Each structure stands twice: as structure tokens, then as C-alpha cells.
Amino acid sequence: MIDVELESVSKRFARSGEAAAVDDVTLTIGAGEFFTLLGPSGCGKTTTLRMVAGFYFPTVGHIRFGGQDVTRLAPNKRDTGMVFQNYALFPHMTVSQNVAYGLKVRKVSRADASRRVAEALAQVHLDGYGSRRIEELSGGQQQRVALARALVIRPRMLLLDEPLSNLDAKLREETRTEIRRIQRDAGTTAIYVTHDQAEAMAMSDRIAVMQAGRVQQIGTPREVYHQPANAFVARFIGRSNVLSLPVTSADATRVEVALPGGGHIAAGAPDGHGLRAGDTALVSARPEHIALAGPDDPDAIRGRVTALEFTGMATHLTVDIGAEEGGEVTVAAVDVPDRVDVGDRIGLRLSADRLWVVRP
Amino acid sequence: MIDVELESVSKRFARSGEAAAVDDVTLTIGAGEFFTLLGPSGCGKTTTLRMVAGFYFPTVGHIRFGGQDVTRLAPNKRDTGMVFQNYALFPHMTVSQNVAYGLKVRKVSRADASRRVAEALAQVHLDGYGSRRIEELSGGQQQRVALARALVIRPRMLLLDEPLSNLDAKLREETRTEIRRIQRDAGTTAIYVTHDQAEAMAMSDRIAVMQAGRVQQIGTPREVYHQPANAFVARFIGRSNVLSLPVTSADATRVEVALPGGGHIAAGAPDGHGLRAGDTALVSARPEHIALAGPDDPDAIRGRVTALEFTGMATHLTVDIGAEEGGEVTVAAVDVPDRVDVGDRIGLRLSADRLWVVRP
């Protein structure tokens, strides 16, 4: 069942020049779906969310909830629970009062409300903070109050605008599990904005990747990750190396390309990719699908290490493979041999079954 | 050379109950060092930073810059550039005016200032936004203005309170490289607050892990990651599995423990760990140091998969190994065989050279 539908929605601000903040976005979200908007800063995620919430009117286009046109419906009639990117907490109320606000509006009995408020505060690990003033909380605590305030009313739709951006990894993980649980249990539709891809991947049923106000791809996390629609998506989701390689042969779903060092490798390709032998294909290879090899491995692409970054779980190596093929390649390796260092020559091996051809 | 020194600094708020927001923190930061404060939400990071900036006075303790007591020095005499967690942008000024403010105060010539402002805006990818009003920017764009405003004055010390929390991964990475470059080039000392551990690992010279106002461990990223001081740090930094295992033998730097399925394994241990055969040791094992094995592998710990989470680069499996040993274990695997699913029995193999004994 379709719950939310955006039909050719655009939003232009008087001052942001000729470019639209949201540009001809069409998408549908199913009831109970967890839908994520992902995209670079300033791409129009918040604007989209605010149109769904009813704070902005689309310059053109329509928004429908369950088939009903709500484009100009008042925000308080939409039964959405929103976590604002800037929290928008009521500074004149205590933490509990903030969380209880939506319940009061819904005329929930006092006893019931206080039970649910306590529960919601516990869910975001703020038990005991109920009587604090908002200004006496840390940034992350404030964000959690904003989250609790939206969750507690159990709306039919959750609009979450980077609700976890100020939380530490641990808490973020716990909280996102909690959000997901609540959302699943109640069958709530959720639109989620995040800039954390791991989060988007882990939580979402489907993801819409936006750029400059336009939707670039909509798909499940695996689709978006493994079969990016274009170079932008490939590069934006996770780290990806997009290599320009000459096509040696092609069929409907596969393209074979030549490697710089010699040899061939096959890459998956989207329907109707239209590539033929002799064309240049853009092939996306994830860092974790590239293995390190000796500098003289014959099947490997050769390059020189230009940077080494330790990120905890893996070490990222940046390897220069020459401008023609795509400049620099990032490799994620769990165990980098200690002898590898910046400046060293090295070989890289691609794993065939994970390569994907993308549009420019 | 020591640049910043906090000596037994505590801060108590009138209203936050008996607990101190910052509790007896002592640390030293070298000149030009990139020092990160890491810790759960509400642990006192912002409070510490604000004391260094001069907006709070420590309830007890002293703060010294280059040996000079600045505990009560006015903020404007400290030559720090701060990015506030809530940005604190001047709403009545345009983007350029915000960024130029510190330069004007420093009486930088007009031409010079406008050049530096343009440069700073370019560094945070906001070229062309100079004449916008702050309210016309997206959340992430505002955060970048705050960052540019602090960077442009080239202070002797940068205080960055989650300066990248609202940026997408791509931009965050670029920007952190930029910050690091600027900081290195100018030899600026930086204190950085983040909740993103990967970021902390990638950027920092040293990290202080805090909890509930107290410093738990100070060390380089590798130390903190591979040799966590205690169970809290082990669990907080990255995902870690802390297993309670019986000690079979021990020497000064190594402890050998018995595995549940039978067999022994050695783990590194900190100086003065004081464990002997027969004690129970807490052993920290990172997810990426646990490999999947068949359910009947004799060297493996046996368990049952309870959850599967796809995060892009790796898939996280949660495996129940029985309450006694530590309940659930998380495993990060790059390629999980397709047949593995929730409910399956599975074997886990630890890699000996990455295990570490932690204090409770």
C-alpha cells in the first residue's frame, strides 16, 4: 500500500538563486516502510521533509498521504512526528514537559502520559533527566529529548531529520535499533534523513540518494551499494573507486573490461547500459573488494601508495594508479602488512563478482 | 612543549545534582598536537572545551596555556577559535560577515580579509554562498560556516565541538583532511570533540576517552583501539566483544586463557595486570578479529546467529555464545556466505595476536 507519494515536487526559495532546492522529485513510500533520504549537505533533504511535514508548500507538485492530497494541509492535521535537524525543543518547558506535549495535545490521560513519557525517556537513556531544563542538557541529550518527543506520540508517520547526528557511536547504534523496533511494532511509516551511510544501510528498507535537489537513485541498501545507478551514487555511498576502463566485450548484464596491467575482468552492468566493445566503461570497485598484492603480481593493477589512514576496523590505503584509469584508488584492508608504507609500490587485485558498471 | 594543561579540573553545575559534569580531569596537550575528546553523550566534553575557551570557570583546578595560568582569563585574550556544538552563528550577518567577524576584530585589512574569507568559504565548499543570510542555509551549510569562521582567524588553538556532525560522509572526510592540513601547516594546537570514532582515529595524535566527567584513558588511536585500558574503553571504541575467560597461565605481558569450546589462546595484557592462573580475565576481541568457521570447527567458539546487519563495507553478525562467556558476540565479516542466516549455528575463531586483556 502506498502511504506517501510525492509527485513532481519542486521547491524554489526566493533567495537561493535560480536553482531549486528540491527539483522535480517523484517518489512513493509504502505503508510501514523505513525510507531514507541520503545525500550531500544542502541537497534538499530537509526541504523535502519539511514539505511532507507541511511547513513548506511545494512550488509545484503534489503530496499525497494514502491517496489523499495533503499538499496544503495544515501541519497539525498530518499526524507526523518530526525530529527537527535543529531539535526545536521548547526552551520554556522541562524535559518531561517537552516529551509530554504531544500526548497532552492528544488528550492522553495524565497517568498514561506520565508512564509513556518515562518510557520514552528510558528508551533514549535519559531516565532521571525529566525535571531538567533544556538549557541544562548537553547537545546529545537535547537531541535525544527531541527524539523522545517525536517517538512518544506514536504518529502514523515519523520524519527524522538527522536524529542521531550528535550521539556517540554506541548510543547511536542502540537508539537506531530502538527506533527501528518502535517503527516496526507500530507499523509506522518513517522517512529518515541521515548523512551516516552505515546507518542508512543498516536501517532502511529503501534509500533515495539525492543530489542538488534531484533524486539520483531509489533502491534497497544493497542495490544502492552494489549497483549504483551512476558515478555520483557510487562515489557518494561508501567509498568507491570509479575506474575508466576500455570495454572488450559486453552482453545485456555483463561487461568485460581490460585492466591496465593486462588481463580482463567482468563487471555487472545495469539493464540497457548500451556499452559495446571499444567504449570506455566506468567501473565501480569498492575498497573492500580490492585486495593487496605484491607489486609484481601479473593480474594486479600496479600503483604507488600515497596515503595510509587507520580507521579502527580497517586501514585505508590510497594508491595512485595513474591518471588515465581514474587517478587514485582507495583500498580498505583489515590487516595491512606492517612493511607497507607511503611511497611503496604495490599491486591491487579486483574481485570480479563485485564490480559494477555505472553511468557517468 | 606543553601547550595546554588541565590540572585537576572539575566543574559542577548548580542544577545537575551532586555529580560533577567534569570530574578531576588532568591532562596535557602538546603544542601543535591534535587532541581529541571522545566519550558518550553527556560525559563532559563540551564542558571541558568551554573551560578551555574561557566560558566556564572550573569549580576547582587550573588551566594553563604554555605554562601561564589562564583559568580566569577572558575568552578574547585566549586566541582560540571555537566551533560551537550549536554553531552560534550571528543571525544578523550574512555568511561572509560571519566569517569575517574575527578578522575585523583583528583589524585585518579589508582586501586581505575578503580574500581570506573567500578562501575559507572555499575550504568548506561554500563558494558563492557569501551573501546568503544564515537562515537561508541548510543545517550542514550552517555548520560549515561555523567551521570557516573559526578556521579563518588562524588562532593558536582550535576548539572544535563536533564540527562535522551534520555533514555527509564524503564532505566530512574532505573537511577533516582540510582541517588537519590547516592545523598542521600553522602548527595550531587543536582540541577536537567528536562522537565519530573513525574520525577520531583518523585525525588524532592522541585521544582522551571520557566517561561521566572522568578521563578513562589517554593514548594514541592505536593504543586506545588495540590496548583499551578497561572494559568501558574497549566497548566504547569501535565494537568490541569483552569475553570473561578463565586464565590458564600468565606472565608480565601475556595471559593465556581457556576457550569455551576447549583449547587455549594467548592475549596481550597491560603492565601490572596482576592476573594469575585460575582468575577470570576480561579479554577484548574486535569483531574484525573474529573469523567465521563451521559450527563444528574444533578450535572455534560455538554459537548461534541472532542478528545480521549489513553496513555496506562489512556485515555484522551477532552471535549468541552463552551467557557465561559474555553473552553475545559481534563479528564483522566482509563476505558472509549467503547461506548464513539468523538462527544458524556457527563457529567463531579468534585471532590470537589481536586479543587484549582489559580491566573491568
Next chain:
Amino acid sequence: MTAASSTVLSRRAALARRLAGGASSTWFPYLLVAPLALILWGYVVQPMLATFVESVSEDGVSNYTKFLSSSGVARTSLITSLVISAASVVLCGVVGVAMAFLLKRFSFAGRRLIEAFILVPAALPPLIGAISFQLLYSEIGILPRGLQRLFGTDSPVLAFDGIAGVLVVHTFTMYPFFYLAASAALAGLDPSVEEAAYNLGAGRVRVWRTVLLPMLTPALVSASLLVFMTSLASYTAPLLFGVDQTMTMQIYINRTNGDLPMASTYASALGLVSIAFLLLMRWYEGRRSYMSQSKGVSARRREISNPIGRWLAPVASVLATLVLLAPVATIALVAFSEDGSWTTEIIPSAYTVDNFVTILSEPKAFQPILNSLQMSLLATAGCVAVGVLIAYAVRRLRFFGRSLLDIGVMIAWALPGTVVAINLISAFSTGNTFSLGQALIGTFWILPLAYFVRFLPLVFRASSASLALIDPSLEEAARSLGASWWRAFLSITVRLMLPGVIVGALLAFVHGVGEFVASVLIYTSSTVPISVAINNRMYSFEIGTAAAYGMLQVLLIFVVMWFSGRLENGGRAASRRAEQWTN
């Protein structure tokens, strides 16, 4: 922070650091507050203490016990005054906030014009203003007599009298306190907070009740204080509508009786009641915080969708404005009517411009206007300089005696103007330290000083209310960027307070131009203010020329409002905002 090489240098550096380092050290507040407290003491508090001293000079506190005895004028007057004041606060609050809502939340053609008109009732010239209410709403008024004719009744319909009449006058003349405070605060509110409430399902009324009004608390508290104290010290309205058991009437009667200590007792009681109310309001306001805790700067308000809102708002605004401007229109009617042509008729029967010709043909017709302009401007400048600083000190700094400072500012507002003037004359009739050894009476300076003392509370309150909404971290950001306290204060804090400061300054200016009761006791022949000029006409019952003079004053205020409206909105921003709203 390079260490100075020589000890002398380093010691000097240390001292300089300590002196300049200021704003964050524990004693900085005292450094800032000391001169302010001194100014307050010298020019406000100490002169006003004379009243209290006089009240206990002859027979101790026995005068005060009269307020406790159950029967008797003193207690009845006190209660009547309190009732009138409380009711005035409520009425002005409703009218003022409603007008702010209509004019600041909707954009429609002609809104700017109405905004410029709206302060005019506050600036009604004394006496002639009061008479205009008589001519409108009392038994001899246009409205009741018009209705009488309409319905053919024996007596005028809906004639206001007694306390009801007083309340009408108070509502008309004092609602701008609420209107201005509320509209400045509405403009400064974080719009996302309101959005959050809508999002949680609250309807418009609920949002106003639970979010907007509470967030306006500082502004409403400020306006309530001003209205409460003004009503308490109001004299003309009770006089006109024959409510003589009020505190101010008793003060006047006792002065006429020659019982000065008792008059002072009444005045002191007024002051004490006001202080009690002030402390109550401070407590009420202090229970909560009103500063936006949002990250970053929120986008402006959402667009208005409601077509009813779009049409209703302008219609309601125009209607309300017509009602509010009725007294001004009445003055105009008087100014343009022929002497003696308006007796039992509902409106005058013959019209003329003679009254204007008369005053304009006088050689020095504009001198009083210029005088008033000049003196009010001077006083307003002083009020802004001192009031903004005190507002900052009281709101932002932690130091001993904050409430005292607050009370010190407000005390001159709580006392009747006559009493303030008499106290100032006594204090400055001979030279003292604060007058630089000069006797100020008989000079030009005493009038601006009196206006300053009287109207400082207006600027102080308005500034303080707008400061309550401003996040201190903005100032901190400026400090961390290297700005000295002064610079951060001026370029950030004051700039953000500006709407409130402008409101306060406007009120101070407008009241300065209209001030009469104090002026008449201290003016000199070279500083005849417009109010005295009007009064001279009234005195000889040249009501037409007095009204003509009054119209000039109204015109002046209107022009000031028009331009200040421009200033405040900064033209550009306003038009852009309107554009976004109506998109």
C-alpha cells in the same frame, strides 16, 4: 601570550590582563554595574527617597497603618487602584497581543501604514487626549449619543462612566506597551519551536496558549509591569471619570489639603505596591528559560495557507485600527470645528481651519514642538545608553543586588509624575555632585533629566525582554573570535536586542513628547514643551486651537513611527519576508 621579560612589564601585563580580562571574572559585573548603580542612585533613587522620608518624617509609620484599617479611604483607594491596574493589564494585554498577532503574523497591503498609526493613541496629548475620550465614550460622547439617536432612547446608550471609563482610557492609551513588546518578541522568536508544536498536533489556539504566549513571557512581563505601574500612577483618567477613591487622587487631594506627609505616604505606598508586583513578576519570569536552544538559525516562519487568515487579518486589523484611532479622529474633529458649533449635536455642525491658522500664524508656533523634540531625543539617547546596559547587567551578569538595580530603575515609573518632578526639583535645586555642582533647576537640563529618569524604565524593560530571547553563546562566539567584551556587546548583543531597544526608545520618545505633569513643574520659558503649550490653550478653553496643536503632535509621532518602522524592518528583509509568506 608571550611572557613579558621584565618583572615590571609582566606585572603591568598581569594588571592589564586583570582589568581588561573582565567580562568573565567574578568581579567584572561589579565593574560594569558600579557606574550604572551610581547613576541610578544619584539621579533616580536618592531623589525619590525624599518621598519616603517625608512620609515618615512627622509621625513615623502611623500614616501607613491607615492602609491596614478596614474602613477608610486609604484602604479603599488602594484596593480600587489595584483592581483598576490589574484589569488594565488584562485588557491591554488582550488588545496589544491581538494587534501584534494581526499585524506581525500576516502580510497585507497597508500593514505598514497601520503599524505606523498604532502607537499614536499612546501619544495622545495630555488633557486634550483625555477630553477626546469624554467626547467619544462618556454620556456626552459621540458614540452614546449616536446610539441614543439611533435607538431613540431617553438617555445615551453605552456611556462609559466610573471604573469602566477609566479602563477604556487605559486600554486605549496603554495597549501599545503590549503591542510593541509582543511584536518585537514575536519577531525574535525561534520559528522552529512553533513548528514543532504544530507538528505534534497542536492547533493554532493551542500553539498560542502553550508555546507562543509562554515564550513571550519576558515581553508580556515587561509590558505588564509598565501597564500596571502606569495605571497605578494614572491620574487624569480617574479624574475624568470621577473615580476619586484611587491612590493618585488621594495624593492630589492630600497635597491640596496641605497634608504633605500623608500625600507622600500614598506615593510611597504606590512605590511599595509596584515593587511587590515587580518582584512577583521577576519570580514568575525567572522560573523558566526562553532562550532558543536550537542548533543554528532556523528558517523564517512557515507560509500562511489559511485563506480565512489572509482575508480576516487585514479586515480585523483595519477595524481595530479604526477603533483605536477614534480618539485621534475626535481630536481632529475638534480641531476642525468652529468654536461653539458643537454643543448638543452628535458631531460638530460647522467646520473651519481657523484653529490651525491661529497657531501657525503665531511667531513661535513651532518652538514648543522643537523643544519637545530636542529634549525627548536627548533623554531617549540617555535612556538607551543607560537602560540597555542595565538590562544586560540585570539579565546576564551574576552579582549581588540584581533585584535592587531592577527596582532602582523602576521606582521612578511607579511614582506619579508630579512626585518625581518635585523630588527632582528638591534634589537639584542646589548644586550637588551629580549635577557637577550646578543647580539644574531653571536650566535647560532639568527637563531632559526628568524625562530620562521617568522613561528609563521603558527602555530598560523593553531591552531586557528582548535580551531574554537571545542565546548568550552568540556573544561567547564573538568573544572567542577575539572581540573584547564591549565589542561583542555592541556588535552582537545590542544588535540582536535592537528590536527591543527600538521599541523602548520609541516609547520613551513618545512619552517624552507628551509628558505634562512633571514638565509643568520644571519647564522654563526657553524650554516650553508642547504639552504645556497645549495645556495653556486648554486652560483658557481654546479647545479648538489646543486640538489643533494636538494634531501637530500626533502628526509628529506618526512621522517618527513611520520612519522607525522602516528602520526596524530594514526594508529589504521585510519585503523579502512578505514575499515568502505570500508565495
Next chain:
Amino acid sequence: GSGSDDSDTPGTSAQKIVVYSARDKKVTDFVVDQFVAKYPEYKGKVEVLNMGAQEVLERTRAEKANPQGSVWWGGTQQGLSAGAGDGLLEAWQPSFAAQMDARYKDPQGRWFGEILLPEVIMYNNKAIPADQAPKDWDDLIDPRWKDKIIIRDVAASGTMRSIYASMIQRLSKDGSNPQPGYDWLRKLDANTVDYAANPTDLYVKMSREQGVLSAWNLQDILLQAEQSKMPFGYVMPASGAPVLVDGVAAIKGGNTEGAKAFIEFLFDSGLRANLAKDFFQIPAVPISEQPQWLANLNLKPMDVDWDVIAKNETQWINHWNAEIKNKG
């Protein structure tokens, strides 16, 4: 502000005279012009500050430590006496004092009556034909006039206080038993439709016929009728009109020399005649040429003992204010 003249301009010896006046600005302007014409050395040096009588008292009192005014011009006997009692006024004997009735001046020469204000019955002559107007004070309490009377509010007005006190004293010569007076005033209150806040308010209410009768001073009735075309007429009460004295004084510590010159000039016979003619003033000193209206006046003073009143006025008026006003 221009014109802050330096009083020590070389070449003239005259000092600035500051006049605090409760007189109408037209009168003061007229008089000052004449004064300056006669004494050119005072040209530009006479400053008149117009204000209410009570305000003159307040101001003079407040400025006692450093008096700014020189002449106190216009004020009731009671006000001037209060000022004299506070030591604000200069005692002296001007040349005209000898001709003045002792009732109209301070025995110690601190103030002098300038004009006499007979308090008479005022009526709206558009609403009431002259022959139907009340003829005496007692006619005012006739129920016929119920809700027809407007009174300038008493407690705050020196003039009204005097009238009301006279009404009480009229019925109790030594002031020992104010009760008959109170009863009379209660009946008057019953006929009173409203109390006016100030003279202007009284005129407005009278002319717009909220009420059509009042007690008011003769001079203002004539002035309003003549100059502002108000429909006012007066009746000289058969039992006599209380005559109030409105006076002038030199302020102690001011420019006494100038003040004396000015006050002497005020009693100039020619000036008096003009003031009587144009401003309906009844001089407190005899003048040679009386204008028509004055000659025809038939002033019948009521026999009022101001000493008794001075002793009792506060108490009586307070009683009236608390117990009688608006109770009928």
C-alpha cells in the same frame, strides 16, 4: 531652546523677572506687553510660566532652597496663605496696599488680592430660559433640577472647596455644627449628575447639556460666553455670592526688586480698567472707570467668615468627599 538670556547684560541694570502664573496666557501676554512698554529695561526679561494654581504652589515650595521664580501671580487666598505659611513669600508694603480692603490681603503683606471672584450660579442659556433659572442657592436643591447639575470636582479644586465650605458655613456661622450644611450638600449631590474633572471638562459637559446648572466664578462664565461663544449665563444668587480673592505675591529669594515693580504695575489703574473691560476682572482695589458690565453687576457678597473656613475646610471637604459625594 533659544533665548536663555544672560541677566547680566552690560548696559541695563534690570534682572530677569520670572512669573509663575495661574492666569490665562492671554491675560499674561497682555499685561507683560504693557509692562515692558512702560519699563523698556525689562524688555525680553519677563518670563511668564503658565501653570495651574496648585502647581505654582508645588513648584515654589519645591524650589524653596533656590527659588527660581520672582512673582506668584494668581492663586486663591488659601493657596497664597499656605505659601506664606511655608515662608515662601516676601513681606512688603506696596503703594496700593493702603487702598485695599483688609479682607483682600495678608495682614503681614506677604500677598495681596488682585481680583475678586464672585461665585455665582451658572446655567446653560440655550437649555434654560433666563426667567426659569434658579434664583438662589437653595433653588439648586429643588428636586426639579435632579440630574441637571454639573459640579467641578470639589476636593481637588481650591475654588470649589471654598464654595462648598461657604455653603456649610452659611448654615453654621461659627462652624461648630456642619450638619445642616452637610444635609444641604447631600441634596445638592442628589441633583448632581456628574462631577467634572477640570474647568475644561465642566465647560464641555455644560455646553453639551449633560447638565445645565453649576456653581462657578463669574469671570470665567463671562469669558466663555464672550470669547468661546458658549451658551452660558449667570444668576447672582439672592442670598449673595461668596467672593473669593485671587491674589499675587513676591516670592522670597527671587528677583524681589523686579517682582515689586511688576506687582505695582499690576495695580495700575489704567491696566486694571482694561483688564476689567476685556477680561471681566473685578479688581480688588477700587478703580475709577468701570466698564459697563461691572457697573451693572450688583455684586452682592455673601457674608463668609474665611477664618472659620480656614480652620474647618479640610475636615469638611474630607467628610463631604468620603460620606456625601455620589451617595445621593
